[in-house]
Amino acid sequence: MAHPVLTLDNAVVRYDRLTAVDNISLELRRGETLGLIGESGCGKSSIARAIVGLQPLAEGTLAVEGETLKDASRQRRLILQRRIQLLFQDPVASLSPRLTVRALLSEPLKIRNAFTAENWGRIVALAESIGLGEQLLSRYPHQLSGGQARRVALIRVLAAEPSIIVADEPTAGLDISVQGDLLNLLRALKDHLGLSYLLISHNLNVIGRVADRVAVMYLGRIVESGPTAALFRGPAHPYTQALLSANLTLDPSRRHERIVLSGELPSPAHPPAGCRFHSRCPLVQPKCATEAPALRTDEDGRAVACHFPLAARPAVIPQAIAG
């Protein structure tokens, strides 16, 4: 099998007194969208920052297309790191109001001395393909609609020719219609350019709708991962079950199943012994307080870290999703 486009192996991220990411392994496959979910403070953004190179890994390795960054030469490392780009939460805010669209789109190429006729032609064609015609090139950001400005910001990220995009809460605070537009755009670009996405979001509807696979984090660890449809319909970890049940819904019949977790996420500076979720787990057993469950993967690609996983319910998955 081909290498995953990105591999994170036993990664640890530490801030002076706490371990925000504690021994996490992740694989991003080519062309897929991997969703990362979990409570505020569980370490999602810390992983994102480590992957894009904004935060050093205290332990563990990061590999791009099978090449471990740590082992690569300095120059090679820069090239590999450039393949991973971070999509900011409010990309439009990063557009300088004094530059025209033409200048905004050529800037990233000029910065890395790559402004050639060929590269520029590629950018213009890419812009055109997502509805930014040449007539917009001489405009300033305030003369663009919100949707057009979003497209400009995205193309700037793509100018580095990344193969991996890390998007941390890209839809937070957006109107539902604008959110749809952004997600459609991301998917179109992914198909067109063969990108892979790591998508972090608190919006479970978004993750459930656009991610191929999902990884669920709790207090610095991955507690469950698997194909989205199967994981949403039949969560195996009690935390995943509670998290998914918390999602607000228009469907009154689904509200009865809500499991509201009491208390807060414990501090990563003092994680509970044994299973880290045991202080809040509705299904806790004596063993959970002393022994940490290992993350075990089954043949369907589902992994769970729990001594007493929820009985794998036969998930009824509509054909369209499974397909």
Next chain:
Amino acid sequence: MTQALLAIEDLHVSYRGHDSTAHILDGVDITIGRGQSVGLVGESGSGKSTVAFALLGLLGDNAEVSTRRAAFDGRETSLGMDEATALRGTDIAMIFQDPMTALNPMFTIGTQLVDIQRRRFPRQSRRSLWARAETMLADVGVPDVAARMHRYPHEFSGGMRQRVVIAMALLVEPKLLIADEPTTALDATIEAQVVEVLDRLRQRTSASMLVVSHSMGLIAELCDSVIVMYAGTVVEHGPVHVVFSRPRHPYTRALLACEIDPYAAFDLSQDLATIPGTVPDPAFRPQGCIFASRCPARHDRCSERPPRRQTGEGRTYSCWQEAA
């Protein structure tokens, strides 16, 4: 029917600019019954927060406010700054999107929870106000209250801070609680906790609620009725279950169509629904139906202002289209 707590007819708010006047609210009607919870939804810029700020007298000096009629708790009011300021903090309390805006980083939570009650209960001792605050904090689900009262806002997580703000709002025993995007800054787990707290309080107290949000899920869970706003007007209004299960206005339909249901059967390669176009600039409001430029059902008549229709289920909507 008993008299509503709040009844406002034909609310207009505009801001005068140097060369034009932006008409932000154009004839908004709002009625909130006692103990009722009303939701206000619509895309950003539709005027939801402006409605909330008008009720609180928090609009800027350059805002021009007018109503045909406005009554709160049986008294006529003009929504003028002075009256609204008088109501704020006693009869009307507000929960903001970002809890930090309501909290002072320099003082402990306990001190702030005591101070907020001073105007409402001027004769009570600090000790009894402190005790009330402790009880209320515990009520909204803050653990370890006695110790937490001595902590500063930055020592709380986002969700706990929002609970403190809710406790703060409830301590003055308001008749109306306005919550503007109360959970947008929170993750799903904490959002569910906050919804549970608000829901519990709603059943226990007789306070009315106005919940402003663009989350349809939040409104569906917390409210009895919903007002759908578009570009400063009310396009549809009615009981939540009626409006959400059988929307009549093309805008309400478009908005609901954008909602994602991750449990439905779908095709990953299919586009998500959007509403093409943008909300009109309030400085240049079109004649006729305000939604016409984006409406898939637009026809000739839509160049005239549409009539308000009733469907007999307690719902009204403004559109030339007959109920389909």
